Amino acid sequence: METGLAIVIGLFFAVSVYLMLSKQLVRMLLGIAILGNSVNMSIFLNGRLTREVPPVIPQGLLVPTEVTANPLPQALVLTAIVISFSFFAFLLVLAFRAYQEVGTDDVNEMRVAEPENDPLPPQGY
Amino acid sequence: MAGPISSAKVDYSAAMNLAPVAAGDWLVVAPVLISLVGGAVCLMTRKNTQAQPKLAMIFLALLVAANLGLLVRVLDKGVITMVMGGWLPPFGIAFTADALGATLSLVASIVAFCAGLYGAVTVDGTGRRYGYYPFLVLLMAGVCGAFLTGDIFNLYVWFEVLLIASFGLIILGNDRPQLDGAVKYGVLNLIGTNLFLIGTGMIYGVFGTLNMADIAAKISELDNAASGTLLTIGVLYFLAFAMKAAAFPVNFWLPASYHTPNIVVSAVFAGLLTKVGVYALIRIFVLIMPESRDYMADLIAVVAIATMITGVLGALAQTEVRRVFGYLVIAGIGSMLAGLAVGSNLAISGAIFYAVHSILVMTALYMAAGVMHRMGGSYDMRELGGLYGANPAFAGVFLILAFAVSGLPPFSGFWPKVMLVDAAMSDGRGWLAFAILLSGFLTTLAVGRVWIYAFWRGGPEGTPDGTAVAASGGTISIGSSALWLPIGILTAMIVYFGLQPEVMFDLSARGALGVIEPLGYVRSVFGDAP
Numbered sequence: 001m002e003t004g005l006a007i008v009i010g011l012f013f014a015v016s017v018y019l020m021l022s023k024q025l026v027r028m029l030l031g032i033a034i035l036g037n038s039v040n041m042s043i044f045l046n047g048r049l050t051r052e053v054p055p056v057i058p059q060g061l062l063v064p065t066e067v068t069a070n071p072l073p074q075a076l077v078l079t080a081i082v083i084s085f086s087f088f089a090f091l092l093v094l095a096f097r098a099y100q101e102v103g104t105d106d107v108n109e110m111r112v113a114e115p116e117n118d119p120l121p122p123q124g125y
Numbered sequence: 126m127a128g129p130i131s132s133a134k135v136d137y138s139a140a141m142n143l144a145p146v147a148a149g150d151w152l153v154v155a156p157v158l159i160s161l162v163g164g165a166v167c168l169m170t171r172k173n174t175q176a177q178p179k180l181a182m183i184f185l186a187l188l189v190a191a192n193l194g195l196l197v198r199v200l201d202k203g204v205i206t207m208v209m210g211g212w213l214p215p216f217g218i219a220f221t222a223d224a225l226g227a228t229l230s231l232v233a234s235i236v237a238f239c240a241g242l243y244g245a246v247t248v249d250g251t252g253r254r255y256g257y258y259p260f261l262v263l264l265m266a267g268v269c270g271a272f273l274t275g276d277i278f279n280l281y282v283w284f285e286v287l288l289i290a291s292f293g294l295i296i297l298g299n300d301r302p303q304l305d306g307a308v309k310y311g312v313l314n315l316i317g318t319n320l321f322l323i324g325t326g327m328i329y330g331v332f333g334t335l336n337m338a339d340i341a342a343k344i345s346e347l348d349n350a351a352s353g354t355l356l357t358i359g360v361l362y363f364l365a366f367a368m369k370a371a372a373f374p375v376n377f378w379l380p381a382s383y384h385t386p387n388i389v390v391s392a393v394f395a396g397l398l399t400k401v402g403v404y405a406l407i408r409i410f411v412l413i414m415p416e417s418r419d420y421m422a423d424l425i426a427v428v429a430i431a432t433m434i435t436g437v438l439g440a441l442a443q444t445e446v447r448r449v450f451g452y453l454v455i456a457g458i459g460s461m462l463a464g465l466a467v468g469s470n471l472a473i474s475g476a477i478f479y480a481v482h483s484i485l486v487m488t489a490l491y492m493a494a495g496v497m498h499r500m501g502g503s504y505d506m507r508e509l510g511g512l513y514g515a516n517p518a519f520a521g522v523f524l525i526l527a528f529a530v531s532g533l534p535p536f537s538g539f540w541p542k543v544m545l546v547d548a549a550m551s552d553g554r555g556w557l558a559f560a561i562l563l564s565g566f567l568t569t570l571a572v573g574r575v576w577i578y579a580f581w582r583g584g585p586e587g588t589p590d591g592t593a594v595a596a597s598g599g600t601i602s603i604g605s606s607a608l609w610l611p612i613g614i615l616t617a618m619i620v621y622f623g624l625q626p627e628v629m630f631d632l633s634a635r636g637a638l639g640v641i642e643p644l645g646y647v648r649s650v651f652g653d654a655p
Binding site for chain 2: 047098
């Protein structure tokens, strides 16, 4: 089970890296979205996969009677999902605004902040 | 939902700290609390552009006071820990303030205070309505939280808090270059935090805990089988934080974006953001994973040399003053990484001292660039000139800042460089020491040229020698104390630390000892028992 999930996570990472190497901004953003998901799955896997009962303590007891699933990675992943989702939303809007202003989504041509033919500093006094 | 368990039967002391928190220990969470409340208040009053700066300044002043109180208490009582919810560590999220975190937190809040003052002039009504002050105060929540937290996942969360606040600041104004720079800044920083998160997940997989003190205590008991995994985590963390700190191969987001926003935003970013990355590197590699640091020392040294040299060469190749300073931020990061590469007590102290110096001087330089823009009407070295004639006192202040950033005595940049060179030489890393000195020399050329062109010569390019053209002066009065006061405060601190370095020697030595000998840190979290 863990091996299988590890392979899936590896595929996710491969896809996200491939997409991020693209020069189209939208593809890069899709790559980042997939990267976030693969990171979340790897956290989940690091909490160990078990097919045990949910971590709920029966009424009247102080500790669970049997091995339960690990709730902490789920809490971590939930935090990370919320954060990466909001960042992704922000970056999508930002990319769209940049596309409107700069007129291209090819990162090689996005040279407004660092112009290609920037003058050299003065050579002599 | 009343269960059959009566609370009398349950021994809460096995899982909770029942003793009330000492009144002074609330200072550990005070900086974050003040920033979050302040951010919320500023957000509520964002339409009231007159009252909002005053409210923000009250909160930023409170923040400085809280950080000062915290530092005094840490120096007095040693490391202080507060665990959220009163749960016993490692189950509750711990906030642990040691000398390193408290010092950097204090210096960062002073810089934020100065930026709040400066922003009252440079940020117009639109910028205020779009949230300059709320974002600035919330940024401080992220920065102080990152400096004070004792939990790795919590560190990730504070990184995200400061990142989202910095996104809000960097696009303030909505210019074309800004949007272009913000895309590169945003995308690369998001990839960096994702790498950080992978490493954090693996840390949890190996140790079953995310509390820094817990990991520091457990790592020595780990058998050799896990050393490969640890090294993977170490490399991931190094890549992630090197990206945050703008170290050599992964630093291209910084020169692409730092010159685009409002000048006060550039000043805050140059002062604070990269240094949080350096702090995380010191915290992770010296406190938690010293073996990974030993193993990667040569790699870190190579990265440090490359960062210093490429940074300062980049600065030499620029004609835009803000971009020169952007590259100088990178060169400074290289010096701090040099301290991390050596890793001795002296070297880490030097890196901490350098971080404090760099926070102060880079912010002050960007603020000075803003004043130069107001006086000369441009950020371009070719178009600036005659500023010495316009305001000799300001020319002197800029010269002080230029000397400080180059590491020339008697200013604050000199002492950490002495410590770093000394530590590198005694560790047998002559090349590292040479690179530190070379980058200092080249920095002198880069900022010296800015001073000569913008201040010393009579006017813009083409002005005949020996004649002086009056600087255009700009449309807004430059006599405003809100512009001079922040630069004055920062310059005074730079001069003070240069003339009286004992204060910083003591603070940085205590900070370094606190991470190199983690016993005090671990005891603060877990008590004396283990």
